[in-house]
Amino acid sequence: MSFIEFDSAVFSWPGSPRPAIRGLSFRIDEGEYVAIVGRNGSGKSSLLRLMNGLRHVDAGSVRVDGLDAADSANARALRSTLVLVFQSPPDQIVSTVVEEDVAFGPGNLAIDRAEIRRRVDEALAVVGLEAERKSPPHFLSAGQQQRLAVAGALAMRPRCIAFDEATAMLDPPSRQAMLDLMDRLNAEGVTIIHVTHDMSEAARAGRILMLDEGLLVRDAPPEAFFAKDGEVLESFGLPPAIALARTMGFEPRICETAGGCARLLADSIGKGLLQRPGAATAGAGAAPGGAIPAARGVGAAIDGAVASGAIPAARGAGASGAGAAIGGAGAGSNQQPPAPAFSLERLGYSYLRGTVNERRALSDISFVVPKGSVVALVGHTGSGKSTILQLLNSLALPSSGRILAFGRDPCEPKADLRALRMRAPLAVQRPESALFEPYSADDVAFGPKNQGLSGRALVERVREAMQKVGLPYENYRDRSTRSLSGGEKRRLALAGVLALDPEAILLDEPTQALDPAGKAAIMALITSFAATGKTVVFSTHSMDEAARADMVAVLRGGALLAFGPPGEIFGNNYDEAWGIGRPWAAQVAVALADLGVWSGPTPLDIATLAARLGSRLEQGAAGAATADLAATAADLAATAADLAAATAGSTAAGREAPR
Amino acid sequence: MKDLQFFANVSIGQYIDSGSFVHRLTPVTKFFGILVFFIVMFANTNVTGTTLLGLWVLAAALAARVNPLFLLRGIKPAMPFLLILSVLTLIFQSGTTGVALVSIGPLSIHLSTLLALLLLFSRFAAVLAAIGLLTSVTAEQEIAHGIEDFFAPLGRFGFPSHEFSLMIAVALRFVPIVTGELESIVKAQASRGGDFGASGINPIRKARSYLPLFVPLIIRTLERAELLVEAMEARCYTGDERTRYTTYEMVAGEGFVRLGLTLFMAGGVVFGLYFAKTLP
Numbered sequence: 001m002s003f004i005e006f007d008s009a010v011f012s013w014p015g016s017p018r019p020a021i022r023g024l025s026f027r028i029d030e031g032e033y034v035a036i037v038g039r040n041g042s043g044k045s046s047l048l049r050l051m052n053g054l055r056h057v058d059a060g061s062v063r064v065d066g067l068d069a070a071d072s073a074n075a076r077a078l079r080s081t082l083v084l085v086f087q088s089p090p091d092q093i094v095s096t097v098v099e100e101d102v103a104f105g106p107g108n109l110a111i112d113r114a115e116i117r118r119r120v121d122e123a124l125a126v127v128g129l130e131a132e133r134k135s136p137p138h139f140l141s142a143g144q145q146q147r148l149a150v151a152g153a154l155a156m157r158p159r160c161i162a163f164d165e166a167t168a169m170l171d172p173p174s175r176q177a178m179l180d181l182m183d184r185l186n187a188e189g190v191t192i193i194h195v196t197h198d199m200s201e202a203a204r205a206g207r208i209l210m211l212d213e214g215l216l217v218r219d220a221p222p223e224a225f226f227a228k229d230g231e232v233l234e235s236f237g238l239p240p241a242i243a244l245a246r247t248m249g250f251e252p253r254i255c256e257t258a259g260g261c262a263r264l265l266a267d268s269i270g271k272g273l274l275q276r277p278g279a280a281t282a283g284a285g286a287a288p289g290g291a292i293p294a295a296r297g298v299g300a301a302i303d304g305a306v307a308s309g310a311i312p313a314a315r316g317a318g319a320s321g322a323g324a325a326i327g328g329a330g331a332g333s334n335q336q337p338p339a340p341a342f343s344l345e346r347l348g349y350s351y352l353r354g355t356v357n358e359r360r361a362l363s364d365i366s367f368v369v370p371k372g373s374v375v376a377l378v379g380h381t382g383s384g385k386s387t388i389l390q391l392l393n394s395l396a397l398p399s400s401g402r403i404l405a406f407g408r409d410p411c412e413p414k415a416d417l418r419a420l421r422m423r424a425p426l427a428v429q430r431p432e433s434a435l436f437e438p439y440s441a442d443d444v445a446f447g448p449k450n451q452g453l454s455g456r457a458l459v460e461r462v463r464e465a466m467q468k469v470g471l472p473y474e475n476y477r478d479r480s481t482r483s484l485s486g487g488e489k490r491r492l493a494l495a496g497v498l499a500l501d502p503e504a505i506l507l508d509e510p511t512q513a514l515d516p517a518g519k520a521a522i523m524a525l526i527t528s529f530a531a532t533g534k535t536v537v538f539s540t541h542s543m544d545e546a547a548r549a550d551m552v553a554v555l556r557g558g559a560l561l562a563f564g565p566p567g568e569i570f571g572n573n574y575d576e577a578w579g580i581g582r583p584w585a586a587q588v589a590v591a592l593a594d595l596g597v598w599s600g601p602t603p604l605d606i607a608t609l610a611a612r613l614g615s616r617l618e619q620g621a622a623g624a625a626t627a628d629l630a631a632t633a634a635d636l637a638a639t640a641a642d643l644a645a646a647t648a649g650s651t652a653a654g655r656e657a658p659r
Numbered sequence: 660m661k662d663l664q665f666f667a668n669v670s671i672g673q674y675i676d677s678g679s680f681v682h683r684l685t686p687v688t689k690f691f692g693i694l695v696f697f698i699v700m701f702a703n704t705n706v707t708g709t710t711l712l713g714l715w716v717l718a719a720a721l722a723a724r725v726n727p728l729f730l731l732r733g734i735k736p737a738m739p740f741l742l743i744l745s746v747l748t749l750i751f752q753s754g755t756t757g758v759a760l761v762s763i764g765p766l767s768i769h770l771s772t773l774l775a776l777l778l779l780f781s782r783f784a785a786v787l788a789a790i791g792l793l794t795s796v797t798a799e800q801e802i803a804h805g806i807e808d809f810f811a812p813l814g815r816f817g818f819p820s821h822e823f824s825l826m827i828a829v830a831l832r833f834v835p836i837v838t839g840e841l842e843s844i845v846k847a848q849a850s851r852g853g854d855f856g857a858s859g860i861n862p863i864r865k866a867r868s869y870l871p872l873f874v875p876l877i878i879r880t881l882e883r884a885e886l887l888v889e890a891m892e893a894r895c896y897t898g899d900e901r902t903r904y905t906t907y908e909m910v911a912g913e914g915f916v917r918l919g920l921t922l923f924m925a926g927g928v929v930f931g932l933y934f935a936k937t938l939p
Contacts, residue, residue, distance in 0.1 A: 054893055076895050084893045091883055092890035096799040096832065103904035108895040110902050120904070136799065138835060152894065395846050418852055426850040433840070434847035436874040446871065450852030496851060 001066060002027035003160070003191060004051060004082075008060035011046055020046040022214035023060065030159060033182070033192045035205035037236060040486045040515045043214040044195045048162045051193075053078045065159070080109060083153035087165040087513065089145035090138065098140070098148060099124065099133040105156045116155075123154040127181065142381050143174020150181060160191035167201060168513045171380045171541045172581050179204060197515045199226075200239035203254050210236075222254045237516035240584040240606055247610040258587030265588070265613070266595050341406060341424070341504050341535040342369040342392050348400035349387055349558075361387045362558045364401070369537060369551075371503075374530045376546035376566075377539040378580050379555035385539035386429070388555075389506045392537060393426035406503065422451060424504035424535070429512060431493035432486075440484070440492055441466065441477035447500040465499035466492075469525055487518030494525060504535035511545060523548065543570065547583040547604035554578050571602035585609040674798045681723035682796045685907040686805025688917055689797050692719070695924040696789045700782065702931030706774070709781050711930075715923070716788050723796045730791035734784055741783065745776050803828035804905060822898065829887070833880070840879045844872055 004027065011021040020043045028034055038044050049055040050062045053075045062069040065081050083105075086092045095101040099120050106116045124130050127147040137145060146166060153161050163182065167175045179201060186192045194205060202208050203222045210218040210225075218225060226242040238246070241261045245253060255261040349362040362384045369375050369392075377385040390396040391403055394410040394417045402409065405420055425447070428434070437443040441462050448461045463473040469491040476492075484492060490510070497505055507526070511519040523545060530536050538549075546552050552569040554562040561578055562569055570582045582590070585603045592598035603609040676682060681689075700712055720727045734741075749768060759767040797805065807824030814820050848855075848871045855868055 052893060054889060076897070079893060079895045086886070086890060086893075088886065090836070091886040094829075094832070094887070094891055094894075094896075096803075096828070097905075100800060100904050104891075104896070105894040107902045107904055108897065110900045113902050113904070113906075116902060116904055156894070390846065393846075393850055395849060418849075418854060421850050422852045426846065428843050428847045428850070430843075431847055433879050434844045434871075434875050436871045446848070446853070447851035450854070493847075500851065 003030040003032075003065060004028040005063045006047075006050075006060070007062075009050060009057045009062050010059040011050055011055060011057050013046070018214075019058070020214055021050070021057075024211075024214070024216055025060075026209065026216055026219060028191065028193070030191055031186075031189055033186045033204075033206045034194070035202035035208045036193065036195045036211065037197070037199065037202050037208060038211035039236070039517065042211040044211055045164055046214075047211070048084055048164050048193070048195060051078075051162060052082045052084055054084075076109070080105075080156045081158055082160040082162060083156050083158040085146070085149045085153055085161060085163045085166045087168050089142050089149060089169065092149050092152075093137045093145065096136050097133075098129060098135050098137055101137055101148060102151045102155050105152055109156075119155040119157065120151075123151040126154055126185075127151045141174065143170050143177060146170060146174065146178060147181070150178075154185075158190070160193065161185065162193040162195070164195050165197065165513070166194075167196065167198070172543075173380065173579060175541075197236075199237050199516070200241070203239045203242070226254075227251075237520075243606050244585075244588070244610055247606060248613060258584055259591040259594075262588050262591030262595060266592065266597050339371055339407070340368045340404070341371045341373075342537070343404045344368070344388075344391075344401070345403070346401035347388075347391065347398050347403055349391060349396060350399045353399060360558060362391075365558075365560045366401075367551075367553060367560065367563045369504075369535060371535055372530070372533045373550040374526065374536045374538075374548070375551045375553060376549035377537065377553050377555060378541070378543065378546045379561075380579065382557075383555040384558040385555060386508050387558075388553075389426055389508050389537065389539060392506050393424060394420045395426065422447065422500050423502055424506055425497045425500050425502050426506040427494055427497050427508065427510060429508045430490075431497070432489035435481045435489065435493060435496075438480055438482075439477065440471070440479045440481050441473065443481055443492065444495045444499045447496055451500060461499050461501065462495075465495040468498050468528070469495040470521060471495060487514050487521065490514060490518065491521060491525070494522070498529070502534070504537065505529060507536065507538035509539050509541070511540065511542065519545075543581055543583045543586075544605070547586075554580060566604055567601065570604060675725060675729075675795050676798075677724035679722065679724045679796070680910070680912075681719065683910045684796075684913055684916060685808070685909055686797055686801040687808045687907070688909075688913055688920075689793060689801075690805045690809045691917060691920055693789060693793050695920045695927075698924055699927030699931065700785065702928045704778075704931070706778060708927075708931050709778060709785065712927075713781060713785050713788075716785055716792065720788070720792055723792065725792060725795045727788065730788040730795070731784060733787045733791055737783070737787075741780065744779070748772065748776055748779075799831055800828070800905065801907075802831065804903070804907070807903075808907070821901075832887075833884070836883055837876070837880055840883070841872070841876055844875050844879070848872065 006024045006026050009021055009024045010019055012019040020041075022043075024043075024047070036044050036047065046055065050057055050069060051064055053069045053072070056070040056072075064078055067074040067078055067081075069078055093101055094104050102120045102123050103116050106119055120133075121130075124133055127150050129144060129147055129151060132140060132144065137148060140148065146169075149166070150161070161182075167178050170178060182192050182194060183204070192205075194201065196202055203226070205222065207219070207221050208225045209216060226238060239254070240258075241253065241255050244261070244265075245251065253264055255264055344365050344367055347362060347365040348360070351359045351361055365384075365388065377388060379385055387396065391398060392405060394405065394415075397411055402411075406423060408415060408420060410417055410420055435443050437446070444462045444465055445458055448458050453461055462477075466473045466476060471488060471491055481489065481492065494505075494507075494510070510522045510526070514522065526536050526538065527548075536549075540546055547566045547570060549566060551563065552566050553560060554569060556578065562573065562575070564573060566583075570586045574582060574586075581587075582602075583604050585606050585608065588609060589598050589602050600612075603612055696712070696716070699715075700709075703709060703712060717727055720730060749772060750766065759769055760773070761768045794802070803824045806827050807820050810818055810820035810823060845853075845855075853871055855872060
């Protein structure tokens, strides 16, 4: 008998016409580590809720440890055997003190108080929150809150913990800590079920189940899972290592770290075929094809360059790289610099100024956002990213220093803040939670109406904005905002911002908690908006997304640590102490450099990395007169960008049209 | 709406741990203290009684090492209402007996009216200070537990003291959640040119202009409540018998504090009802 058994399970949410789960059968044994992947709305969350009896099947059966999960009498036994950890950290905290929250679950089992204390001590030790045991949970960081949720789960002494996208809202270090914790618990025999959108997280599991529209469409260990081709996979994004292997035409291998991947690469390619440092750079610069378009992360550019035999120069650290990126702000570097959209001079900001709880959020921030550029803000939770965006939007006014938005100082007594805000509107985190009209087009019209538009002009503006985000006006105007999917709601909210026809947009973690297709759509939106010469400032926890900006601002504890083009930030100027990590491709290149088989500019996306590796192969092969390899290498490189561009999650694709 | 900040002027609900003796009392004693305050306040409606009560709150604040001025911060946002109330009092209480200080047409301001207003302000300030003091010395979880313990004796008569305390605890948990959501929604709409409550004097239009705030706020609050319910259910909460993690031990001398409070209550009531009548 298996630990968890689904037998032709069918389930619909109340009021929903379509079943969320349509005849699902599979088994999970005790001690397994299983990842569950699938688009938003594919039935992943329903699945978990069926397992611990929060929801009951309409037909078929679900058994956990032999217990019928649809029988309410088993609820308590089920929920202490299989515990859920949810996506949003603050929404699963019940108590106002850390240790008491951990005790909530066992307390509900009405067991002895001394035993509860033992369990609380133990659980807090496992997740490393002993020092915070007396603190109020809302003073913890998101990562700590999520570890608190795990502690609360552990205190139930469960045999299985199911994580429902529990890493989606965490910054990279907290995310890593959470993944390590899952590994450790699994090593101790706890069954782990991890629902995730991130394919490299899924690849850590021993087995991956993929759901699509309530059906199980694939069930395999990671290597076999990713080895198979399939249309479905591409819209989900691939783990970067797999994407690279596919691009290069190698047998896909799962490797957990970029360093491991680099070692595999070095072995697979053969060190002899790769140029030694120094030799290759000249080749790269003077490649046939003449002018080399800097890789702009857009598939088409790479395709063209590779097809004509040119080698796309890694943008960034190289001479051509500094400015060329999404917006192409640096393109005309010979002309006079464009007027800044925003300039910040020694900017400081404190929350709750003049109270005992005053908290300094920013100090001494100075940088300039040129018109038409794309700037990414990166840094841990609480590093000041959101605060900067609010200052740029004049929602907050500086406590010290000066800020100019389009040459205007919002602190001037006569400043028209409302007009200023509409010139560079801010999409707050989860902007879809501010949707208020029952019908989609009406909500988009809110902004332009406030600008005084009406009649035809208003409709035209709304139509245009909805078109830009890929929600055609004709099909979506009368759709109820509540009926849209998560990704569609996010895009509708962004349409509401674009409808102001602004000069700049400010986006606070625009891709947070979206599935890979949703993320790709948002990044494509940024690209196309910037292509019209407008300014974008966005914050993100993904370095792969940040690498697609013209400039990256690295923040920590309210201070600006670095500001520069991504090629520099993630290249030569990179500092481990920032604690932000690099784009995956850059990590591999750095690891390859450590192995002595890489030199030159640091690539920021997989397409560039693959193309450069391909060109090394070509040159090396020519040198060694291995004609065979040389011929295939060119082919490989040609398909490289193509394949990599489709890996929405981790590469810089962006040409995928929003649905 | 210049700088959008939501927590600046609220002193209620801001626990400040100075580690004083008052802080270390069990929540039941603290609740008893606030109950005594209200009983004495209702028994004393004149200047002398209110002054004594104010001094008592001041003494308690000093014993708890909480800055009394901090406790009065909460009066600032209430000022407009108090002022309107004052104006109304001045208009409608004009022409009562006593010496008129100023007379403007049919209006005359009397010394007794001014005194009544002063009393109103003082009593309001005393209430704010007392509640502020309670929340300054009582951590959030102690409030919920305190309520549970305080009403526990009523459990014998079927009073659901545990459910009641959980209700309070969840309500308290939702204060920052709702404030946070509101802040985010206000910012999102302000960014799109939203200008709330400013469009003319037509009350229906005025109310409509708030829809962009309240519709999403209510939806989000319900959504988050649902998430919290799910998280609680997933952790085996059923509302049945459960073991509480935290228990409170009385600190040394706490019995005397309770005795003192009881005496103060008795004395205050007797003073207010029988002796203070002859005083101003």
